[in-house]
Amino acid sequence: MPQLNSDGRTLINFILNGKPASGYAEPRMLLTDFLRQVVGLSEIHVGCEHGICGACTIKIDGEPARSCLTFAIQIEGRRIDTVQSLLGPKGELNDLQAAFRKHHSLQCGYCTTGILMSTTAFLEKNANPNEEEIRDMLSGHICRCTGYVGMVRAIKEVVKNRNAKNKVPA
């Protein structure tokens, strides 16, 4: 049974974007700070630190999660995916990222990493969402630049293209 006193630093082993990773954290360390400062991932964006803005959203064991509402000690043995998991083998953008670029779905980019991870998890659960469902999912994020219209367009295009690709020829 893991039990840690408040100053005790413990080694946390987890899977980061498909590869084993580890780092030390004390119990009070938020997963956002752990991933940024200990593991060194600059794509973890810290916004509101109380779960409202969505900038820090990642996937934990495939499920979307606010990393600011998770403690680093909770991810022992878990699978963490950040926006880097979307890149292809040569570092190329995946279809969702490319669609975001094409449709001007970002301006400053601060909210984008979280939104990409949210959308990835969302499309894994629901491969054929309508616009209302897409907007409902995006309501879990705050973007102050774009007005969301470009994101909705990009996601709709990705849905259309993925479904066309997956269609079994008659």
Place this chain on the structure above:
Amino acid sequence: MKPCKFEYHRPSTLEEALEILARHSEDARILAGGQSLVPMMNFRLVQPKMLLDINGIKSLSYIRSERDYIEVGATTTQAQLLDWPQLAATSPLLAKALPHVGHFQTRSRGTVCGSVAHSDPSSELPLCLAVLGGSVILRSKSGTREVGVADFQLGLLLTARRYDEMVTAVRFPVRQPGAGYAFDEMAERKGDLAVCAVAAKVTDRAIRLGVSGVAEKATVRDWNDLPDSGLDDALNQFAWDLEASDDIHGTAIYRRQLVRRLGRRVILEARQCRN
């Protein structure tokens, strides 16, 4: 905004957890999904000396369908209940209310029991529990008790849970044949805490309306044999009885109007949904 220091325990059995709770009592807070507790810790509104993480207790994650009720275990997430294939057939009210609970990104971690145990006066699940007349299972080292919702929800973030007890499950009564259910809410963004949320259960003679976001806790009113001509007056009386107050999200006048308008809307919708 970072939480204060705390000691951390992650037991793998319920017995161990209850033992730890008995030892630490009011210094401890229970961490399930953390979607309400961790923001409060980040703001330092709560500063527990010890955090009891119950996510290692496998036996607490379940949805069990009984003849009269659905029992949801302490670590079952809101997303798991929403995705449960039998939900719409066994509890139409929960099926309608759950999409309003937080966001897609928080329902994946936020738990059903955690929401009930937190007892935020604006939240949806305590409201559903109140309207359905459900109950809460509380366990401690010294025993188990089942507490009805009216005795469990005491006020603003206040419940009948003792410090050495854990909410191990919540029971929602299944749909009553011949009854219709409806839910609606007004929030600044979809998924935010409600300025006013309403839930209705309507049978051939009885109307039950629950309101959250206005009083200090989810509040329920029953009317029997209420003629349609009396509905507006009844809703107006209920709206005033809730003693709404002004805050940054809305005035008392606005909240009373929401009770009247949303209340009417869900009662009519519930009536249409009967059978």
